[in-house]
Amino acid sequence: MSVEEVLSRGAHLLTVEVRLLWLVGTLYMVASVVSLSGLLTGEKAGYRAPHALVGLTLVLHTGVILLRIFETGRAPFQTLYESLSWFSFTSTITYLFVARRWHRVALPCFFVTLIASCAIFYALLGRSPEAKPLSPPLQSWWFEWHVVVAFSSYAVFVVSSAFEATYLIARRLMRNRDHALGLTVEELRPFRGMATKLVIFGFPMLTFGIFSGAAWANEAWGRYWGWDPKETWSLITWTVFAMYLHAQSVPRWRDNVASTLNLLGFLCMIMTFLGVNWLSKLLGIPSLHVYAV
Amino acid sequence: MRKTDNIRGRLYRWFTSLRTSVYLFALLTVFYIVGTIFPQGVDTESYRQAGGRFIGAVELLGLLDIFHTPLFYLVAILLLVNLTVCTWERFQGVRRRAWRESPDVERTYSFALSCQETEEVLEEFMKKNRFRPVSRDEATITVEKGIYYRYLTLLYHAGIVVCFVGFFLTGFFVKEGLLVLKPGEPVAIESRMMPEIRGWLAKEGPPPFSIQLDEFRTEYILSRKLNYPEDGLSRLAMALGWQDITYTDEERYYPKDWFSSLRILDGGTTAVEKTIQVNDPLRYRGYTFYQVGFEERLKLKMDDKVFTVTTNKKKKIDELDRTIIFTGFRRGTLFRPDGTVEELHPFVTIKELTEDGKKRPVGRLHLGESIEIGGKSLYFEGFEETSILSYRYDPGVWLLWYAGFSVFGLMALRCLGRWYMLRFRIEKKEGRTLLTVRIHSRGLMADAQRVSGLLSAHLERFTG
Numbered sequence: 001m002s003v004e005e006v007l008s009r010g011a012h013l014l015t016v017e018v019r020l021l022w023l024v025g026t027l028y029m030v031a032s033v034v035s036l037s038g039l040l041t042g043e044k045a046g047y048r049a050p051h052a053l054v055g056l057t058l059v060l061h062t063g064v065i066l067l068r069i070f071e072t073g074r075a076p077f078q079t080l081y082e083s084l085s086w087f088s089f090t091s092t093i094t095y096l097f098v099a100r101r102w103h104r105v106a107l108p109c110f111f112v113t114l115i116a117s118c119a120i121f122y123a124l125l126g127r128s129p130e131a132k133p134l135s136p137p138l139q140s141w142w143f144e145w146h147v148v149v150a151f152s153s154y155a156v157f158v159v160s161s162a163f164e165a166t167y168l169i170a171r172r173l174m175r176n177r178d179h180a181l182g183l184t185v186e187e188l189r190p191f192r193g194m195a196t197k198l199v200i201f202g203f204p205m206l207t208f209g210i211f212s213g214a215a216w217a218n219e220a221w222g223r224y225w226g227w228d229p230k231e232t233w234s235l236i237t238w239t240v241f242a243m244y245l246h247a248q249s250v251p252r253w254r255d256n257v258a259s260t261l262n263l264l265g266f267l268c269m270i271m272t273f274l275g276v277n278w279l280s281k282l283l284g285i286p287s288l289h290v291y292a293v
Numbered sequence: 294m295r296k297t298d299n300i301r302g303r304l305y306r307w308f309t310s311l312r313t314s315v316y317l318f319a320l321l322t323v324f325y326i327v328g329t330i331f332p333q334g335v336d337t338e339s340y341r342q343a344g345g346r347f348i349g350a351v352e353l354l355g356l357l358d359i360f361h362t363p364l365f366y367l368v369a370i371l372l373l374v375n376l377t378v379c380t381w382e383r384f385q386g387v388r389r390r391a392w393r394e395s396p397d398v399e400r401t402y403s404f405a406l407s408c409q410e411t412e413e414v415l416e417e418f419m420k421k422n423r424f425r426p427v428s429r430d431e432a433t434i435t436v437e438k439g440i441y442y443r444y445l446t447l448l449y450h451a452g453i454v455v456c457f458v459g460f461f462l463t464g465f466f467v468k469e470g471l472l473v474l475k476p477g478e479p480v481a482i483e484s485r486m487m488p489e490i491r492g493w494l495a496k497e498g499p500p501p502f503s504i505q506l507d508e509f510r511t512e513y514i515l516s517r518k519l520n521y522p523e524d525g526l527s528r529l530a531m532a533l534g535w536q537d538i539t540y541t542d543e544e545r546y547y548p549k550d551w552f553s554s555l556r557i558l559d560g561g562t563t564a565v566e567k568t569i570q571v572n573d574p575l576r577y578r579g580y581t582f583y584q585v586g587f588e589e590r591l592k593l594k595m596d597d598k599v600f601t602v603t604t605n606k607k608k609k610i611d612e613l614d615r616t617i618i619f620t621g622f623r624r625g626t627l628f629r630p631d632g633t634v635e636e637l638h639p640f641v642t643i644k645e646l647t648e649d650g651k652k653r654p655v656g657r658l659h660l661g662e663s664i665e666i667g668g669k670s671l672y673f674e675g676f677e678e679t680s681i682l683s684y685r686y687d688p689g690v691w692l693l694w695y696a697g698f699s700v701f702g703l704m705a706l707r708c709l710g711r712w713y714m715l716r717f718r719i720e721k722k723e724g725r726t727l728l729t730v731r732i733h734s735r736g737l738m739a740d741a742q743r744v745s746g747l748l749s750a751h752l753e754r755f756t757g
């Protein structure tokens with residue numbers, strides 16, 4: 001094939017991929033709306049329909065990711081466009097896995113699919129889908145492992161915070177009744193335990209994510225830690241989740257303090273991922289960071 | 294925990310408390326966040342010039358280098374002491390297996406068997422499910438399965454202490470700098486290095502070897518600029534079939550890799566030769582040399598006057614009434630999308646800075662050729678490339694890796710693995726034998742209910 005033919009085939013595949021991703025984002029959004037309306041009506045279909053829709057969308061999303069791998073010939077998380085798609089993919093997969101036991105509770109489904117669709121729409125509207133070749137620093141054994149493990153931990157934290165938020169809302173609603181949002185009073189504790197289990201699962205992964213990132217930086221640039229905002233925010237996320245895990249062992253903090261820390265950990269994760277210098281902009285501080293995003 | 298109420302006792306208790314750790318973590322987080330808001334490692338003057346705010350606080354609290362302020366070190370050291378004392382304190386308790394927590398499952402069974410026979414039935418259950426005995430007295434039998442989780446917790450917390458030691462070793466003893474290498478010119482580590490060297494070990498004198506660049510090479514991948522709409526509405530319209538994505542004619546050269554062929558000269562002979570690239574450094578005698586970048590200087594001629602320019606910088610040429618930017622100097626190997634490979638004839642892309650600050654493309658200038666700009670001829674006579682390496686001597690890094698990855702492994706085992714402890718209590722009551730079992734479990738793979746089910750199934754024949 002000539003250069004023209006290769007590029008025009010690439011452009012065609014990219015067009016198909018981008019259109020499918022729009023469809024995936026829209027379906028996640030629909031699932032989110034359906035799970036919310038199911039909550040309001042309290043019908044059985046209210047939790048069945050969104051879960052079925054998420055399952056179906058995931059099949060399509062898997063196809064989009066495989067198509068991207070085919071187009072680029074590498075792992076699909078180099079650019080922010082790719083990472084956002086991967087992030088929503090892993091979050092929804094983790095959710096569906098965890099939701100097997102809690103499928104009657106639709107609110108976490110609302111949160112997760114809302115986050116997943118927002119991530120995809122941000123990728124489509126705010127970033128370019130261009131498939132660039134791997135830049136020299138990314139050509140490393142660490143690239144795949146570091147990113148896969150770090151993103152998996154993010155996915156786990158998304159689902160954990162969705163459970164934590166649902167728990168907090170359900171607990172409040174149960175002040176004057178014995179069930180809410182598909183949960184009974186007895187189920188409240190094990191449901192919240194799921195959020196803790198998820199953090200316990202994600203924390204070692206985030207630990208590996210940070211260590212492998214440092215090992216990679218050491219191999220590529222000769223320094224393992226440079227305090228650039230991205231690194232620092234990942235350390236903040238890690239520290240907040242460490243606080244969460246330790247707060248679980250302090251009786252007085254086990255409940256509200258720990259819940260707040262879990263939700264805070266989620267916000268820090270979003271800062272690591274997307275907006276490392278929003279705060280500087282908000283305060284009008286010039287960002288002279290070398291690696292600022 | 295010690296109960297003494299004097300200052301030492303109270304201090305000790307403060308340092309062994311988990312709440313202290315959470316407070317210290319919170320305090321560190323404040324430092325971290327400040328470090329992401331204020332640019333780090335820049336001087337106050339540049340910060341002021343860039344329109345920086347809160348100058349007074351910035352100067353007073355050292356906000357532009359917050360991770361090297363005494364206050365930050367103090368909090369980090371307090372956490373280290375907290376961690377060390379806490380680990381030590383719990384190390385003493387862990388062997389005793391002080392067991393206060395409530396079990397995950399507690400059940401009582403009633404048998405018509407004697408105590409002796411009940412013990413035999415339990416023995417059989419333990420063998421079948423591979424539980425090992427921990428302790429036994431007259432009334433209770435304790436068995437367990439998996440690695441005792443507190444050992445793991447303890448070990449990885451101790452591992453974190455070792456990581457801190459690694460950090461400190463790096464902080465105190467690291468030697469690092471940048472080297473700018475021209476082909477064929479050996480450079481002694483001490484002579485061309487940048488002044489940024491920390492640590493008193495550096496005063497020991499330079500290492501007795503030098504490094505030489507034999508060749509610098511670059512490789513590129515060819516692509517084209519994508520025709521993709523900038524605004525969201527057009528992107529949405531595109532998704533709905535308004536138009537397809539295409540590639541424009543504008544060429545893009547993406548760097549594939551940079552290679553420096555290096556040789557280390559030690560005692561008058563070549564000790565090592567290696568071609569390094571990003572992610573594949575050269576190691577020699579504790580030093581590591583990394584490819585971090587390169588610099589190109591072009592030799593040009595206009596009206597018989599020769600001048601040199603550095604690529605990607607603005608240059609006001611006296612003979613011309615305009616500012617020129619020489620971007621994207623390309624030479625080396627080019628990989629095309631159709632799989633063909635081409636050796637590039639060196640060229641530079643020239644842009645002109647217009648009055649409204651925009652960059653207007655002028656054209657490509659190949660080596661040994663000329664281009665017309667403003668009615669004058671600009672000739673490309675030659676070029677010089679230098680490879681930029683960073684080097685580092687870091688006696689702490691190996692400790693950090695071993696400790697760090699052990700921490701990860703142990704933490705993963707603790708969190709994701711499974712551990713069970715079963716405590717049986719056998720009593721005689723009203724002519725029957727009562728067996729109470731308390732099941733404790735830890736780790737995500739542990740399922741106390743399942744073990745309870747297995748036990749019930751095993752005892753089914755004898756109960757009733």
Ligand code: HEM
Binds near residue numbers: 246450
């Ligand atoms: C510096 C970073 C630290 C990290 C990453 C860390 C991590 C963790 C994690 C993930 C857990 C939960 C899992 C488990 O029980 O093994 C935990 C538990 C624990 N940590 Fe830390 N920790 C750190 C510092 C400290 C410090 C300074 C103390 C001293 C007070 C401490 C004391 C404990 C104790 C006692 C537990 C067990 C709680 C229980 O029995 O449930 N940790 N830590």
